Each structure stands twice: as C-alpha cells, then as structure tokens.
Amino acid sequence: MPGSVCKRDALLKWCVERLANYGISITNFSNSWTDGIAFCSLLHSYLPDRI
Template identity: 50%
Template structure:
C-alpha cells in the first residue's frame, strides 16, 4: 500500500508538471513551495480553461489575487474549495497533503472524472516504461 501511495503521488506530480510545462515562471517540483505564488495554479487552470485565467496578464496581481482567481475558477467547474488562500500565502510552506488532495480533485475533474482514475496509473506506467527502454 505504501508503494501505491508513492506511485500515486509521483503520478500526480508528473501530471502537474506536464500540464504546466512551458508556462513562464512556473516550475513544479513539489507539492509545497512550487504552488505558493499562485502561478502554478494559474498555469494548471489556464491549460484547461484559457478563457477564464488570463495567464499572460497576471504580473500585476498578488499571489493572493491569483490564488483567489484560480480557486473561484475551480469552484465554477465543480472542484471543491479545499484550500484557503491565507494558508498558502502566509505559511512558510503550504501543507503537502492538503495540496495533493486539492490537486487530485483538479485532476479528476479536469481529466473527466472516472476515466481519470486509470489515468494517473497510466502516466506512472508510461514513465517507468520509458526509463526501462535501452538508450
């Protein structure tokens, strides 16, 4: 069971990295400080809802404003608001399990519910298969 949790965590992180890849100022390496300024959330939401998150014009907004915009967008699409802006902005580092819980909700909603259940596992399997291929 512990290995399954690790695999799910790694797969979720990989999904976040793939969805936010190429967004300026965004580098997702963990479930804590990578998300603190709000840009990773903005990139993730913009990758699915580009008309709702103006990623290229966020530089004038504070981290709290960006996070608020993202969480409101998520709520409109059925993602429960499990995180408080203050907990992310004011803490030295956001709580990783809360972040993973919220991001897994994002994954299941954004990737289409039930089909997403096998999706995280297949991301992990595909990555490990790629690593095992001879160079």
C-alpha cells in the same frame, strides 16, 4: 499506504508535463504552489478564456 507515493509522484509528473509550456518549475507540492502561479496556470491550461 504503499501505493500513495507512486500516485503522488504520478500526479506531480502530470502537473510538470501539463505546465511545461508555461515555464514554471514544479518540483513538489509545497513550495512550487505557494504563490498561486502554478495553480492559476493549471486552470489556464484547461480554461484559457476564463483566467
């Protein structure tokens, strides 16, 4: 799919920007997410009183 790389990069960029204040290094969609910290931080950025 020609546009899928661009969309993937855009989503990665959004994650990096969204988590910039959390001190988490997001470089890809595999190793950066394995421990769950990035995922929990992303949830926390939207629902800080829930997680």
